[in-house]
Amino acid sequence: MGRDEPIVLGIETSCDETGVGIVRGHTLLANTIASSMDEHARFGGVVPEVASRAHLEAMTPTVESALAGAGLRFSDIDAVAVTAGPGLAGALLVGVAAAKAYALGLGVPLYGVNHLAAHVAVDQLEHGPLPKPAIALLVSGGHSSLLLVPDVAQDVISLGSTVDDAAGEAFDKVARVLGLPFPGGPHIDRAAREGSGSAVAFPRGKYDDGTLDFSFSGLKTAVARWVEAREASGEPVPVADVAASFQEAVVDVLTRKALQACARYDVKDLLIGGGVAANSRLRALAQERCDAAGVRLRVPRPGLCTDNGAMVAALGADLVAAGATPSTLRIPADSSLPITVVHV
Amino acid sequence: MTFVLVLAFDTATPAVTAALHDGERVVAESTTIDARRHGELLAPAVEQVLRESGATLRDVTAIVAGTGPGPYTGLRVGLMTATALALTAGVPAFGVCTLDALAYAAEESGPFLVATDARRKEVFWARYGDPRTRLDGPRVDRPHDLPGELPVIGAGGAMYADVIGADRIRGPLHPSAGALAALAAGRLATLSEEEAAEIARVPEGRVDSVEKARELSVLGPPRPIYLRRPDAQVPGTPKRVTA
Ligand SMILES: Nc1ncnc2c1ncn2[C@@H]1O[C@H](COP(=O)(O)OP(=O)(O)OP(=O)(O)O)[C@@H](O)[C@H]1O
Ligand SMILES: [Mg+2]
Numbered sequence: 001m002g003r004d005e006p007i008v009l010g011i012e013t014s015c016d017e018t019g020v021g022i023v024r025g026h027t028l029l030a031n032t033i034a035s036s037m038d039e040h041a042r043f044g045g046v047v048p049e050v051a052s053r054a055h056l057e058a059m060t061p062t063v064e065s066a067l068a069g070a071g072l073r074f075s076d077i078d079a080v081a082v083t084a085g086p087g088l089a090g091a092l093l094v095g096v097a098a099a100k101a102y103a104l105g106l107g108v109p110l111y112g113v114n115h116l117a118a119h120v121a122v123d124q125l126e127h128g129p130l131p132k133p134a135i136a137l138l139v140s141g142g143h144s145s146l147l148l149v150p151d152v153a154q155d156v157i158s159l160g161s162t163v164d165d166a167a168g169e170a171f172d173k174v175a176r177v178l179g180l181p182f183p184g185g186p187h188i189d190r191a192a193r194e195g196s197g198s199a200v201a202f203p204r205g206k207y208d209d210g211t212l213d214f215s216f217s218g219l220k221t222a223v224a225r226w227v228e229a230r231e232a233s234g235e236p237v238p239v240a241d242v243a244a245s246f247q248e249a250v251v252d253v254l255t256r257k258a259l260q261a262c263a264r265y266d267v268k269d270l271l272i273g274g275g276v277a278a279n280s281r282l283r284a285l286a287q288e289r290c291d292a293a294g295v296r297l298r299v300p301r302p303g304l305c306t307d308n309g310a311m312v313a314a315l316g317a318d319l320v321a322a323g324a325t326p327s328t329l330r331i332p333a334d335s336s337l338p339i340t341v342v343h344v
Numbered sequence: 345m346t347f348v349l350v351l352a353f354d355t356a357t358p359a360v361t362a363a364l365h366d367g368e369r370v371v372a373e374s375t376t377i378d379a380r381r382h383g384e385l386l387a388p389a390v391e392q393v394l395r396e397s398g399a400t401l402r403d404v405t406a407i408v409a410g411t412g413p414g415p416y417t418g419l420r421v422g423l424m425t426a427t428a429l430a431l432t433a434g435v436p437a438f439g440v441c442t443l444d445a446l447a448y449a450a451e452e453s454g455p456f457l458v459a460t461d462a463r464r465k466e467v468f469w470a471r472y473g474d475p476r477t478r479l480d481g482p483r484v485d486r487p488h489d490l491p492g493e494l495p496v497i498g499a500g501g502a503m504y505a506d507v508i509g510a511d512r513i514r515g516p517l518h519p520s521a522g523a524l525a526a527l528a529a530g531r532l533a534t535l536s537e538e539e540a541a542e543i544a545r546v547p548e549g550r551v552d553s554v555e556k557a558r559e560l561s562v563l564g565p566p567r568p569i570y571l572r573r574p575d576a577q578v579p580g581t582p583k584r585v586t587a
Contacts, residue, residue, distance in 0.1 A: 042578055043576050043577070043578055043579065044578075044579040045579075047574055047575075047576040049416065049574035049575065049576070050574045050576060052416065052417070052420060053416075053420075053568075053570070053574065056420050056423060056424055056568065059424060059427070059428070060427055060428070060431060063431065064431075074431070074432055089417070090416070090417045090420075093383045093417060093420065093421060094420050094421075094424050096383055097383055097386070097387075097420070097421045097424040097425050097428070098424050098425075098427075098428045100386075100387040100425070101387065101424070101425045101426075101427075101428030101429045101432070102428050102431075102432055104387055104390065104391060104401070104429065105401055105428065105429045105431070105432025105433050106432050221585050224584075224585040224586075225585050225586055228584055228585065228586045229586065232586075328388075329387035329388050329391060330384050330385075330387075330388055331384070332381070332383060332384050333383055
């Protein structure tokens with residue numbers, strides 16, 4: 001860490017969070033978030049147009065507050081990084097337009113980066129440089145992927161991903177079935193603490209299929225069936241037990257496949273990122289299984305797991321350090337940017 | 345006379361258009377018609393008009409963006425760009441109704457309508473007494489609900505010529521940033537510095553920019569005129585998986 005490391009402004013607008021982060025190298029200087037979640041909650045999911053409108057409203061105040069928080073002026077910024085995809089097309093476009101204008105206005109380089117790679121890169125703000133290679137388990141509202149990461153700034157390889165629902169999506173859907181608010185992940189996490197993970201034996205999709213892919217849609221349906229049967233028989237639904245048993249099924253598969261990936265590629269470092277990495281049971285079980293397998297586990301603190309601008313700035317700082325070619329002002333926002341494209 | 349250099353652009357229609365105006369004339373302009381690539385084309389267009397006129401952002405004294413109404417995704421690109429450029433350059437950003445810029449470029453002597461494509465078989469429109477005076481709108485309606493008889497400027501008329509009547513259709517089809525800049529520069533010249541600062545200040549929270557735009561007529565804050573609520577439905581109880 002040094003004074004001469006570049007100061008990078010990171011902009012994230014792929015979903016409902018307007019995130020603005022500022023880093024100097026791998027040192028976090030500011031991480032400001034404006035969320036439109038309250039406006040989406042009653043719809044039971046993120047409404048793209050509502051999110052896009054909110055990003056436009058929130059961008060300027062969020063950038064100003066990040067600069068103020070870091071004690072910096074605009075002229076101190078050396079580079080601008082922005083999530084170019086994947087995510088909601090209209091939402092991404094607001095962040096990309098802002099980032100291009102900041103880069104153009106300040107006369108500094110622009111880096112359009114991959115949101116998923118940023119979820120991996122963010123851990124360096126807390127735990128220092130990533131070992132090369134590392135295995136990353138990325139679990140969020142929109143993605144569940146296992147990645148081999150030889151170098152987060154240039155080379156990310158997909159080993160497997162969900163064939164249907166993302167893990168966070170399963171948490172959100174099951175929460176609805178249990179009458180818990182959206183987004184459901186944190187509520188299930190909390191409810192599960194009072195219940196038993198072995199109360200109901202829910203199915204574990206693709207458990208022994210030898211791939212590094214996931215499937216959570218059958219599990220979600222099984223939970224709904226179980227709850228409906230319970231209601232039909234007039235018995236109360238044991239919410240805590242159902243939450244704990246569902247959660248156990250998810251984290252069992254996630255950690256099992258993550259460690260299989262480590263073994264298969266002979267990698268001794270596992271990183272978990274994305275919103276679901278905030279899950280307390282996932283963190284605990286991953287630690288247990290990593291300890292048993294002699295794998296070092298890295299999980300960023302919950303505030304860095306969910307979408308934020310610091311993760312984008314962190315990856316931007318890696319790109320600057322690696323001498324990557326800056327993006328042009330012509331880059332598009334790409335809602336389905338593949339994980340293998342770290343920067344555009 | 346104080347030095348004036350207005351950077352204007354509009355992304356509320358299929359035209360991605362940017363221009364620089366020095367208070368007397370348009371010194372550079374760039375327009376591309378491409379309804380799907382506003383996000384890709386605008387920043388390079390801004391860079392290009394600056395380069396062509398040998399100016400830098402530091403020379404710009406005001407930034408003006410079309411506030412629509414227009415398809416939202418493209419519209420936001422222009423407004424976000426204006427606000428963000430203004431923040432880095434330390435100059436005020438203003439908004440001008442896109443339909444006003446189209447009206448300003450019209451060669452009509454009597455009253456007329458301006459209409460642009462609102463998608464979903466509707467048009468955004470407004471009624472003008474002359475190229476500088478909006479009398480009604482902006483609104484969003486089906487083309488056959490436009491008030492009868494008056495000439496219609498803009499692509500929203502031309503694309504529904506069969507409904508509106510081919511004899512009523514007039515150009516231009518799309519707004520130009522040159523007209524937008526000229527309109528804004530003219531209005532800015534009549535304002536004191538305090539008045540200009542008051543308009544440019546983006547109000548806290550959500551203010552209905554339609555009202556604001558009407559009240560201030562030509563120059564307003566750089567905020568979008570949406571005219572439609574987001575599509576979203578509050579879900580019922582979760583669907584049962586068992587019969
Ligand atoms: N403690 C928790 N336990 C389980 N899931 C959680 C927890 N906290 C958050 N989540 C889940 O994380 C998801 C949000 O994560 P994040 O913000 O990274 O993703 P996203 O923006 O929805 O999707 P993506 O990153 O794929 O574009 C939600 O589905 C939410 O329910
Ligand atoms: Mg995310």
